[in-house]
Amino acid sequence: MTVTQVPQMGPTGGLAQRYARALYDYASEQGALSDVLAQVQGLRDAISQSADLRTFLADSRLDAHRSSEVAGALTEKLGFGDAVRRFVGVIAANRRLADLAAILDGVLALDASLRGETVAEIRSAQPLTDMQRSQLQARLAEAGYSRVSMIERTDASLIGGMTVRVGSTLFDTSIAGRLTRLQNAMKGAA
Structure with a gap:
């Protein structure tokens, strides 16, 4: 990740x-x-x-x-x-x-903030299932975000995977993100 x-x-x-x-x-x-x-x-x-x-x-x-x-x-x-x-x-x-x-x-996000929660913006290629939501909540808790309010968006341009933005931190496991990183790495190698 x-x-x-x-x-x-x-x-x-x-x-x-x-x-x-x-x-x-x-x-x-x-x-x-x-x-x-x-x-x-x-x-x-x-x-x-x-x-x-x-x-x-x-x-x-x-x-x-x-x-x-x-x-x-x-x-x-x-x-x-x-x-x-x-x-x-x-x-x-x-x-x-x-x-x-x-x-x-x-x-x-304002409501979550006023309740003392951290807002996580989730963008995924496909809508999340309940199981994926609970797994994501568990992973965010492991990362130190125990009280998280998730805002979900579907974005087909990601091709697959998802991005999770918490504050100014972006966790990118999307295929589009991987392709971009690969392209940048190849530019640096040339």
Whole structure:
């Protein structure tokens, strides 16, 4: 397993964190934090499992009005509450649907952090099974991360294997990572 130090800042930077904090604070003030967190996890899972949904969210050609309509219909159909529906509507109106997954991850990471847990972002070529999840939890505990909240993403570009990011540490066992390291090693040998 290769360990690489990388910066934690994602492509959206503090933007996702600001939106995440806003939703978290709003849900907390309304006394609906546990319901909103469950819905955030459900929406994050839906995005992770649906290539069509990811394509829609990334489509910058849709205008803000049409994006808001579709996002509202989608969140209503999925049975999400008023707070999450309105939040996704604001994200759509601000033309930030491409950042929605990162924002939802930010909400989950903020919650985990406030509960004293470390956040581990797991990217795998295929969705993890329950057995793989428990094995990964055990390995992270062995590495000193006993209270870990896992955020899972499916990324076919990894070809196989997975990457696990905990803070600024990246554990990369993916085939794509191995191929990149091999390519870099061959460049150095030439």
